[in-house]
Amino acid sequence: MGSVLEDAATGRPLWGVDLAMLTDAATGRGLLGALHADEREQAADAGTARRVPLTRVRAAALLSKPWWQPVFQGLDPYSDAVKTLRGITLAPEAVAPFPYDWRLAVSYNGALLARAARAHLTRWRERVAAREEWRGAGERAPRLVFVAHSMGGLVVRAALELDPELAADTRAVVTVGTPFLGSANSVLALNLLHTQAKPGWLVRRVQAMAATLPAVHDLLPGYRCLDLGLDVARLTPQDVARFGGDPDLAARSLEAHRRYREEPFELPGHRAVVGEAQPTVQTLEEQRHAGLAVSAGRHHAFDIEADGELVRDPATGIPARRDASGDGTVHLPSARTGTEAVTYVHGQHGTLMRHDEVLRQIRRIALERPQGVHLGGDGTGPGLETPPLGGTLGTLLTLTVTGLDTPAGVTLSVHSATTGRPGHPLVLRPDPDRTDRALSARFTPDGPDLYRVVLDTGRHVPITQLVLVTPPDTTTR
Known part of the structure; x- marks a missing residue:
């Protein structure tokens, strides 16, 4: 595509x-x-x-x-x-x-x-x-x-x-x-x-x-x-x-x-x-x-x-x-x-x-x-896991990091992919709902946009993914 x-x-x-x-x-x-x-x-x-x-x-x-x-x-x-x-x-x-x-x-x-x-x-x-x-x-x-x-x-x-x-x-x-x-x-x-x-x-x-x-x-x-x-x-x-x-x-x-x-x-x-x-x-x-x-x-x-x-x-x-x-x-x-x-x-x-x-x-x-x-x-x-269907404004997005034992030295950040506006590092914590020792962070979008999520371990080339956040769904059809 x-x-x-x-x-x-x-x-x-x-x-x-x-x-x-x-x-x-x-x-x-x-x-x-x-x-x-x-x-x-x-x-x-x-x-x-x-x-x-x-x-x-x-x-x-x-x-x-x-x-x-x-x-x-x-x-x-x-x-x-x-x-x-x-x-x-x-x-x-x-x-x-x-x-x-x-x-x-x-x-x-x-x-x-x-x-x-x-x-x-x-x-x-x-x-x-x-x-x-x-x-x-x-x-x-x-x-x-x-x-x-x-x-x-x-x-x-x-x-x-x-x-x-x-x-x-x-x-x-x-x-x-x-x-x-x-x-x-x-x-x-x-x-x-x-x-x-x-x-x-x-x-x-x-x-x-x-x-x-x-x-x-x-x-x-x-x-x-x-x-x-x-x-x-x-x-x-x-x-x-x-x-x-x-x-x-x-x-x-x-x-x-x-x-x-x-x-x-x-x-x-x-x-x-x-x-x-x-x-x-x-x-x-x-x-x-x-x-x-x-x-x-x-x-x-x-x-x-x-x-x-x-x-x-x-x-x-x-x-x-x-x-x-x-x-x-x-x-x-x-x-x-x-x-x-x-x-x-x-x-x-x-x-x-x-x-x-x-x-x-x-x-x-x-x-x-x-x-x-x-x-x-x-x-x-x-590994990096983001919502495959994106998200809507007003809802929390869960971003998940896999394959790591600890968040020490790891940075997960989100910024706008359309404007380049810098974002802020997110706090990674062990995810209690996962059985694979995954780490997760919550992200609250501040507006509809295409966001770039960046995972940097300091030891590998940073892994990135894009996530689309849309306005609230008010349509019926």
């Missing part, structure tokens, strides 16, 4: 520009309604992109300011990553941002990316050939390096699978927090109607939008994620429909997961940056509320043997549960394909692309320098 979207006919911004669409019911209803995918957009695939690309909504640019969405939470702009890469290339034009209409299917956007990447490489090779002083920089022909965050990694995979010649012209693919196996948060987004979150108008509008979007369904978990007590099942289209999604869009996504399980596609020169130690929904448990199916997120996963069988407790036969952690949105096993070099960092999903360690790794990979890969991935370390 990191691209600014606008109405192609009028130029009106639809996403990523004015936070009023998330804080003001009158503004948000119209803009969120305009983002619903119509029948043609739902059916669009790689063939559509090759024949007659869709034109109703235009991806205008990458995000240039912090943004937020329920369940998936905060999203920082990509300006620092673009600046980092442009600082190490022969000319800034060597780096081409690729905004895309994130509402649409991964396969559709993959075809558009394949075309754009080929055109970019061709132009750059022609420019290098025309500059004698640049030809001396190296004897190799220029090749592509893709740097992709979140769903962008799935779009890169689709592009390179569609165009084998482009894959051959690719030196490296860097994925940051890419959900190769999907994210359980996508189900929670489809199931928003069954929460009691405020403001109700935003929850209802986001759920209605999400249910129409191919991309949200492309993020459905393809791994065994539905906890049945004595068994763990993969989602079916019927499950997704019960939880509020579209069964046809789900069927297409889950079929793609099946194909990748049986026929894995290896990304050329793949390096994965994976967030760990953050409280992350990894599996789902179905509950019933007023006759409706409710998906409850659980912070544990299950291990699968090589033969496909669940690892079970030898005494009880119950599937063994463990916290695999993740980046708050993508659980750790989903962010890896198993064939790549992996760097683990402590960071939240939407803010990884401003994380100092992530930027350092991107730079080193682009320069073909040793990564100094951190062989972690055990889920230990400091």
Whole structure:
């Protein structure tokens, strides 16, 4: 969701520009309604992109300011990553941002990316050939390096699978927090109607939008994620429909997961940056509320043997549960394909692309320098947990820190992400309602705003997350 979207006919911004669409019911209803995918957009695939690309909504640019969405939470702009890469290339034009209409299917956007990447490489090779002083920089022909965050990694995979010649012209693919196996948060987004979150108008509008979007369904978990007590099942289209999604869009996504399980596609020169130690929904448990199916997120996963069988407790036969952690949105096993070099960092999903360690790794990979890969991935370390649906003015927000034994030397602070207005450190105390020795602090917002929460242990790169606080919910629809 990191691209600014606008109405192609009028130029009106639809996403990523004015936070009023998330804080003001009158503004948000119209803009969120305009983002619903119509029948043609739902059916669009790689063939559509090759024949007659869709034109109703235009991806205008990458995000240039912090943004937020329920369940998936905060999203920082990509300006620092673009600046980092442009600082190490022969000319800034060597780096081409690729905004895309994130509402649409991964396969559709993959075809558009394949075309754009080929055109970019061709132009750059022609420019290098025309500059004698640049030809001396190296004897190799220029090749592509893709740097992709979140769903962008799935779009890169689709592009390179569609165009084998482009894959051959690719030196490296860097994925940051890419959900190769999907994210359980996508189900929670489809199931928003069954929460009691405020403001109700935003929850209802986001759920209605999400249910129409191919991309949200492309993020459905393809791994065994539905906890049945004595068994763990993969989602079916019927499950997704019960939880509020579209069964046809789900069927297409889950079929793609099946194909990748049986026929894995290896990304050329793949390096994965994976967030760990953050409280992350990894599996789902179905509950019933007023006759409706409710998906409850659980912070544990299950291990699968090589033969496909669940690892079970030898005494009880119950599937063994463990916290695999993740980046708050993508659980750790989903962010890896198993064939790549992996760097683990402590960071939240939407803010990884401003994380100092992530930027350092991107730079080193682009320069073909040793990564100094951190062989972690055990889920230990400091974690930050914020309200996934934000909050409303007049209510206390609980901010939770995990993975630390003591608050000594630890600073948790909150400030405005829109104005930069500094905030004040909060007091962390042991949380009596938690069994995992978590620390928590209460925060009282002083106005509707997008707030940045910063956890600084003094020993790690600070972990940040964004939290949206809206006016009191006075709407009835």
